[in-house]
Amino acid sequence: MDACFSIFSSLYSFLSRRRVLLYCATFVVILLAAFVLRNIKMNEDIAPLLPDDQSEAAKDFALLQKAPFANKVLINLRGTAGTSRKELTETADRMSLAMTLPYFTRAVSGPSLPSAEEFQTWFTNALPQTFTNDDSIKLQKTLTAQEVRSRLQNVYAQLTGPEGWFMKPLLQSDPLDLKSTVLEKLRHMNVIPGMGLYNNHFISPDGKNTLIIAETPVKMTDSKGSRELAEDLKALIKRVVPPGIEASVISGHAYTTANAETIKKDLFVILSSAGVVIFLLILFFLRSWKGVLVFLVPSSVLCLATAGTLLIYDSVSAVTMAFGAVLLGISDDYPILVYFALCSKERDPKTIVREVAHPVMFGGLTTIVTFAVMLLSTLPGQRQLAVFSMIGVAVSLVFSLIVLPHLLQTLPGEKRYIGARSSRSLSLPRRGVLVFWLLIMALCLWQTGRLHFSGDLQSINFVPEDLQKAEQHLSKTWGDFRGSAVLFAEGSDLESSLSVNDSLFAYLSEKLPSGQIVSLAPLLPSTATQQANARRWKDFWADGNERLAGKLLSEEGAQLGFSPDAFAPFFEMLKRHPYPITLEDLKKIGFGDLMGSMVLKNDKKVQTLTLVPDTQGLVDLFEKDEKSPKGVRLVSQGRFKGLIGKALVGNFTRYIIFALLVIVVAVGVLFRDPKKVLLALVPVVTGLIFMLGAMGSLGIEFNLFNIVAAILVIGLGVDLGIFMVCNITEGYDHTANLAILLGGLTSFVGLGALALAQHPALTSIGITVMLGLCGVIPAALFVVPALYRKTP
């Protein structure tokens, strides 16, 4: 093993004669990195933070994006007490007209109502094609003298009123008001529950809100496009919306922009505060301008790790960049250790470099392998983070062991550190330390039972107050149509998809109130169902009902003053042969938007969507009920949370097991002594247990982001564990403690900076790892020596 590390002493000797070349090469590498960074493309997209594998969660997330309003931009215009509906809707018209390319392909302020002529033809034909068993039962009940009389009285009243001037043909062809059977089915096509109409505009029941629904080519995950869209919209609102009307924008893009802006601000806060505090800490502890050289290592690491990541990926995620602060904190551990080792004037620097390479290389390599576990992640962002951190640690190792020793030895000035003249060590009473440690561990282990894994993406999303208020207002005014669960009835073609959709509607109708189901099934059944309906219609009238209707209309009509053949057009209509209702027919009569949202086609399959309220009962129904229709996939925020939660538990377990295996093997190879191996693992285990216990106790949940904390705690813990065991077994002095303390503190600061972030995802990582470090640092400084110390 020593032979491996002697390469560093040989390198030191070799480079001692070529220092200028070494400095030039280092400078060129940093310059090249800076060159790569000049065109840095940082993305604040949320896509890297979401699973990209073939898991249920990934599939669900992809399907959630297909929900009718998922990619739409909604603008709610809210009037004050003095705002008239007219003013409100006219503003909506002006706004929707102004919303054009490149940010908007279409903006509507009202529904596309069917064109009258086509609708009547369609509706007459739709009667037989949509005639269900329930319709048959209801219609049978209307074929009584009393019912027919009541309906004919209504026909007569309408004929004598002004509307009768124009309604005569309709009243003649539909005296029994059969059209209401079809019109009632339209209720299932109402996607926005709180929608009213005013002059063909969406209007809220209180008349104070109107809605614009816009389509955009900008992808929801595109933060740059979303920001530009938001700016364009802001300018439009300023130009078009008069004072007294408040416009609020709700869309996934608003979330993307808010999150991206926040992460950007956070990046500045995190990197600058972490950089400054780490620099000051190094200066405070090292008390020499040479401390600046130590700080140069993590700074260069940041630059090179980013450049290296950019060579592998097209762009670097903002979350990865935020981890730069963590990398600053981690990667300075190695130069700090080298600095303290080289403070010894009595020994040959070549020998010191070889000796210090031992803990530094092992600590670093173990950390790299620990980070490599994140490459198994299903989240592309976490994989990028692993690459970024691995490059960073590797660069830090190279700089610390190859470049830094020369800089520290040759440049003028002294290598000093705080308390250099003091012989006091940081040791505490052994028994006390161990008892206290055991107590804390027991307490934390007890509290880990309260730990929760949350798959709720919203809780780690940054939601500005105004967006939160806008969401609440939208939901209160129009109903929670954006939070509906979506059921995908899948088929290889439209017919098979509609067939599954028919079964789904029948199944849901038994389980849910009719008003809660938004479905195409009542008005666009599959061809087979349409044929069955048409047969039912034909049989209904053939089965004596036509005669009965004729008799009732004739007798009751005569009493009210109708002539015997007043309703001849009705009986002509009954004889007409219906043709199938098609998707194209529905598009033609004005339901194009709805059909586009509810029927999704690609090369391989067709999906017909159904919307229902997202409840746990519904999720249970489709997960547990064996009778639930086949070929239907339920996608809902509620189910998605559950899936992500389960995936988190899986990921977490995998991380912990792999990372622990890796470090046990690595530390085993390094020390080849079970006692030393166990000692080196003490900070890792302490950090993890403390972190989990504190999280359980404080009610902090594990989420998609702070799960990374486990890896960081293991990486940092094993580093400090290796350093400490190396130092105490190879000549225990308090400089080692200082190096570990400083290394731990800088890591703490790097992570603490994350806790300053406004973005909940970054804050949660920062807080979680800080909790872990609260266990790691004292364990490395006090517990490891206490456990190692031999009883006198």
Added chain:
Amino acid sequence: MRTIIAILMLCCILVAAPAASAEGEPADQGPSAAGKAGAFARISKTVSGVKTIAGAFRQERRLAMLARPAVSTGRFYCMKPDKLRWELINPEPSGFLVNGDLAKQWKGKEGPSDAFETKQNPLIKLIVDQIFAWTTGDLKWLEQRYSINVVQDDPIILKLVPRSTKEKKYVDHLRISFEAGTNYVHVVNILEKGGDSTRIEFFDLVINGQLQQGLFE
């Protein structure tokens, strides 16, 4: 949703209703352009000073689908430029009122509905436009939709043939008679293609009288 259903129903209805848009057919100049101009001038002169008009009406519908004519009576109130109240009293009370862009409708003993925009209800808009044109003698509006012939010069009787092919499918022509001397509208006859007809007779007209407050609210 009920609103949507209502709108869709109205859309259905409107298919059958005469479309109000003018289409490019040559205007019927009538037997005498000078006579028509004179009649128009007299009507225009009469209505130019009209601010309010109120009165009673009797509607008689002779339809093939009815064994006997359906007669109804009621009252109307009109205030230029955009207020109208049309009340059917017998046999069943019903009606509607329009005040600018807003309208209300009622049937039986139910009170008026919530206000809605006339544009939202195309049928009401169509009816209102027709009644306004007849009662206020809005010849410009009528000429856009009908080719007008002067059938009789004094008292004036106009024959209006729809320009729209859609309306032509249902309506053969309208015949509007004006009161001798005053030149206010007296009788409107709607004659349909199949022989059905609707006759609305206006009487007890009060021109520029004080209208009761709240009639259009």
